[in-house]
Amino acid sequence: MEQASVFDRVTESGGVRATLVAAARAARAIVRAGDDPAARAAADPKGEMTHSWLFTGPPGSGRSTTAKVFAQALLCTDPEIVGCGRCRGCETAKAGTHAEIQIAETMGVSIGVEYTREELVRWAYALPTTADWRVVIIKKADRLTPEAANALLKAVEEPPARTVFLMCAPTTDPADFSVTLRSRCRHVYVPTPTSEEVVTALRIEHPELTVEQAEWAGTVANGHIGRAKKLATDEGTREWRGRALDLVEAVFDPATSYLRTRELASKAEAESKRKNEPIEEVELEKLSNALGLGAKGKGAQAATRGAAKEIKDLEADQKRRRKRDTLEFVDIALMDMIGLLRDALLVSSGIPADGGDAVAGGAGGGGSMPTPINPDRRRTAAELARRVPAEGLVASIDAVMDARHAMARNVRPAVALDGMMGAMQVACRVGQR
Numbered sequence: 001m002e003q004a005s006v007f008d009r010v011t012e013s014g015g016v017r018a019t020l021v022a023a024a025r026a027a028r029a030i031v032r033a034g035d036d037p038a039a040r041a042a043a044d045p046k047g048e049m050t051h052s053w054l055f056t057g058p059p060g061s062g063r064s065t066t067a068k069v070f071a072q073a074l075l076c077t078d079p080e081i082v083g084c085g086r087c088r089g090c091e092t093a094k095a096g097t098h099a100e101i102q103i104a105e106t107m108g109v110s111i112g113v114e115y116t117r118e119e120l121v122r123w124a125y126a127l128p129t130t131a132d133w134r135v136v137i138i139k140k141a142d143r144l145t146p147e148a149a150n151a152l153l154k155a156v157e158e159p160p161a162r163t164v165f166l167m168c169a170p171t172t173d174p175a176d177f178s179v180t181l182r183s184r185c186r187h188v189y190v191p192t193p194t195s196e197e198v199v200t201a202l203r204i205e206h207p208e209l210t211v212e213q214a215e216w217a218g219t220v221a222n223g224h225i226g227r228a229k230k231l232a233t234d235e236g237t238r239e240w241r242g243r244a245l246d247l248v249e250a251v252f253d254p255a256t257s258y259l260r261t262r263e264l265a266s267k268a269e270a271e272s273k274r275k276n277e278p279i280e281e282v283e284l285e286k287l288s289n290a291l292g293l294g295a296k297g298k299g300a301q302a303a304t305r306g307a308a309k310e311i312k313d314l315e316a317d318q319k320r321r322r323k324r325d326t327l328e329f330v331d332i333a334l335m336d337m338i339g340l341l342r343d344a345l346l347v348s349s350g351i352p353a354d355g356g357d358a359v360a361g362g363a364g365g366g367g368s369m370p371t372p373i374n375p376d377r378r379r380t381a382a383e384l385a386r387r388v389p390a391e392g393l394v395a396s397i398d399a400v401m402d403a404r405h406a407m408a409r410n411v412r413p414a415v416a417l418d419g420m421m422g423a424m425q426v427a428c429r430v431g432q433r
Helices: 013-033 037-043 063-075 088-095 113-124 146-157 179-183 195-205 211-220 225-233 235-252 257-291 300-349 375-387 390-408 413-427
Strands: 052-056 101-103 134-138 163-169 186-189
Touching (some): 013 037, 063 088, 063 134, 113 146, 146 163, 211 225, 211 375, 235 257, 235 375, 235 413, 257 413, 300 375, 300 413, 390 413
16 A cells, blocks of 8 residues: 555544644745744744644554654655655655654663753754754653653753654653643644554555455554554564463363463563563673773773672663563553453444344444454354353453553562452352352
8 A cells, every 4th residue: 555645654533644744834834934033933824833742642542653754744855745755854764764863762761861961952952964854752751750851841942943852652641741841842642543544554564464464453453553563563462462362261261270370471571581681781781881891901990890880770770671561561461351351242232243233132223333353253252242241241351450450559460460360250250150
């Protein structure tokens, strides 16, 4: 599927696409107006372009993709189409290799003040040389430390003439993003995209996918663009989803159900380790080189003694990152479980899905019909609906949500999953006559 412009990858819901298209066009008009303040103001009479933006939205809504698309449009060199997607400016911006784009690194748990000052703010104050604008993208701005947010605030309050800051965070809640920094940004909420929008984005980014593959991934991802891409292209992600859905069926097998929950927790830890080990090795090597470890001669021993704290801090940061990634892997599995339970509840309700006939015990409604999230697990959903009453399915969903909340309170995943399994077995009346 060919894209008419980069904005084809941005949702139309909530006016997101229209807002950014207008801003990108205004940005081009401002550049053409030159340096005269009056001319620049006249070029954008509605104030559609500004120097700092905050994109928020639920996980998988595509807030970072939206920011990157906007950056492509600002760096586009096509004279007719703003954000053509084909010029060198668009292609290098998409790849993250454009000389005028800086994407904040978030390898660690947080983005520190030194990195923000030296790598982001200092870079932002240089004038662009190969494009009309410079663009700073902070995909996980909720990880800015308070000191880093303050350092960035100074640049946003006194912005460089040709630099745009694009920041992404889950919400505008003070726990996620600095209140003062938020007040200096234009806020764009990116809602969860429809399955159709996810499929379109998939086929544009991965033209090698068949229509069936893209539609399957777009459906089972349930509005999560990043997850849809992984489901469509990565066998490991598909295997992880299968493991999560099998855990729902394991509820009816008390002999193995708790072994399955422990296995899921262990696999999540192992996957986190596999993902982070190469990154950790690079980080340790960089730090060791910076501290002069392994050097010989005068002062080498003193340098080694002084490096101990730096290395200990790095190891603590890496440990926190591994834990966070483990929780994310488990949470993804839990959300997949909720999707299957929701499908069973849909069958139990008797509401027709996909234009099909209503099952016994319910009546169809008018308008758009709900669709199952897991079309490849229809039989499992039907069997769950047959064996478990609707109130039991609702209680099972609550049990999964309780496990998510428990992990957010620092309960170990294995313990949270065991508690979830016990609650689900009670809800499903396993072992009861």
